[in-house]
Amino acid sequence: MTEEEFDAFYASAFPRLVGQLYALTGDHGEAQDVVQEAFVRAWDRRASFLAESAPEAWIRTVAMRLAVSRWRRARRWLELVRHHPPADRTPGPGPEHTVLVEALRKLPEAQRQAVVLHHLCDLSIEQIAVETGSPAGTVKARLSRGRAALARLLSPGESADEDEREGSHV
Incomplete structure (x- = not known):
């Protein structure tokens, strides 16, 4: 895939994929981030990317996995904070x-x-x-x-x- 072909694919697919991931995550900024990250990963393998039968499906799958991974990481962090609240590291003056x-x-x-x-x-x-x-x-x-x-x-x-x-x- 040439740079021009990739740019055209990005321009047409990005808004649609962001809309789909927004529906999944409920956070427009998060949706943009994961779709952008998926496109970066696709760019790294653009030489073989057109050989994929459904490049938009590949981007969507990667973006969904990224979103789920971020959600799991955030959930684990939240559980950790609930069970072990951060200690007050700076005591007030005596x-x-x-x-x-x-x-x-x-x-x-x-x-x-x-x-x-x-x-x-x-x-x-x-x-x-x-x-x-x-x-x-x-x-x-x-x-x-x-x-x-x-x-x-x-x-x-x-x-x-x-x-x-x-x-x-x-």
């Missing part, structure tokens, strides 16, 4: 995490950035200085003040309001 984030939010931005980069991102003082464009001494001071403020915010029994009333400045 109460400690929430308290820490809330305390970090209360710090001035420069202190918060220094504390996070040093303690959570494991950057050195020098790396933080380069990343923030601040002198190393400034980074050290921000870390010191940030740690002290966090200690006050996270210590039980004391609140930031009491610290403010006592005249401490963060």
